[in-house]
Amino acid sequence: MTRIIQSLSEISRNYDALYVDLWGCVHNGVTAFPEAVAALQTYxxxxxxxxxxxxxxxxxxxVEAQMGQFxxxxxxxxxxxxxxxxxRTAMYRGAVGEKVYFMGEWARDAGFFDPISVVEAPVEITRVPLQEAEGIVCCGPFDPMADPDVNRADFLYAKQKEMKLLCANPDLVVDRGETREWCAGALARLYTEMGGESLYFGKPYPPIYDLARRRLTALGKNIGESAILAIGDGIATDVAGAMGEDIDSLFISGGLAAAETKTNGQPDPKALSTYLEKEMSSPTFAMGHLR
Structure with missing residues (x-):
């Protein structure tokens, strides 16, 4: 049964490392949450x-530069x-071919195509129109406010050509301040529902947890799963990923699920229970906002 807590300090002594989600937990896409920052600094x-x-x-x-801006x-x-x-690692290993159709906001996502050093002999990636592509690289929708269904015609063509879609962000939606936007995960979901093949590399899928483990190792830390706590507001990403990796999780109910959990400072216990039952999820802990 999920335990509602008041602050991270109630449980933090039981964990040597935290895997912390950003959007909805540490910032809202515009500015940082001071209490969340203070909790992490104290930890x-x-x-x-x-x-x-x-x-x-x-x-x-x-992301590091963005953190400074927020x-x-x-x-x-x-x-x-x-x-x-x-x-990016998968792309430069040729997961979707050398000629790729890019989906996203180039001004924001151009860094995705920067050279990478962790791949020996990376393939040479060229961005091309869809009709010339071997695969799709999706960092997000062209218009984050448009229904993903606007891509249906292009996706039908891509599916017929047996293109794979590399999804660089499995999130379905995100809240930028008070505005909800579509993410790459919504496009990948549509492509998969249409019969196409989507490749995922973020939460809740294993590759990003392998990367997080490498980050710990690079810090000289050998920490077992039982001493790691994952924190996030995405029940289908942060919590599902933690459960898949067999690590404890702290669900931040005041993010994406604030309405469903009736979070006003803290989640309503009954609403939280109903939501978790509906989502068939069981995070170890829950709280309204990280603090």
Whole structure:
């Protein structure tokens, strides 16, 4: 049964490392949450390790720069693992071919195509129109406010050509401030429902957790699963991924599921229970907002 807690400090002594989601937990896509930042700073000051594990299609350098813009200080975390880096590694290993059709906002996502050093002999990637492509690289929709169904005609063509779609962000939606936007995961879901093949590299899928583990190892830490706590507001990503990796989870109910859990400071226990039963999920802990 999920235990509702008041603050991270109630349970933090039981864990040597945290895998912390960003959007909805540490910031809202516009600005940092001061209480969340303070909680992570306190945890690190007591010797804990914080790995930011995010379904951002950006390389970690891009996320780090973004953190500064949002007001998340460097002393709130130790390292960053992004779905973008996991997906980039696969792309440069040829997962969807050399000629790719790019979906996303180029001004935001251009860094996805930066050179990568962790792949020996990377394939040469060229962005081409859909009709010339061997596969699709999806960092997000062209218009985050448009229904994913607007891509149906292009996806039908791609499916007929047996193209694979590389999804750099499995999130379906995200809240930027008060505005809900579609993410790459919604497009990948549509493509899969249409019979196409989508490749996922963020939460809840194993590649990003392998990357997070490598980030811990690079810090000289050998921490077992029982000493890691995953924190996030995505029941189908953060919590599902933690359950798949057999690590404990702290569900932040005041993010994507704020309405369903009737979170007003803290989740309504009955609404939370109903929501978790509907989602067939059982996070170890829950709280309204990270603090």
């Amino acid at each position: 690190r000051a007591q010797g804990g390790i914080v790995i930011l594990v995010t379904n951002s299609p950006k390389p970690r350098a891009g 007001g998340v200080p460097a002393d709130a975390y130790d390292a960053i693992a992004t779905s973008g880096d996991s997906a």
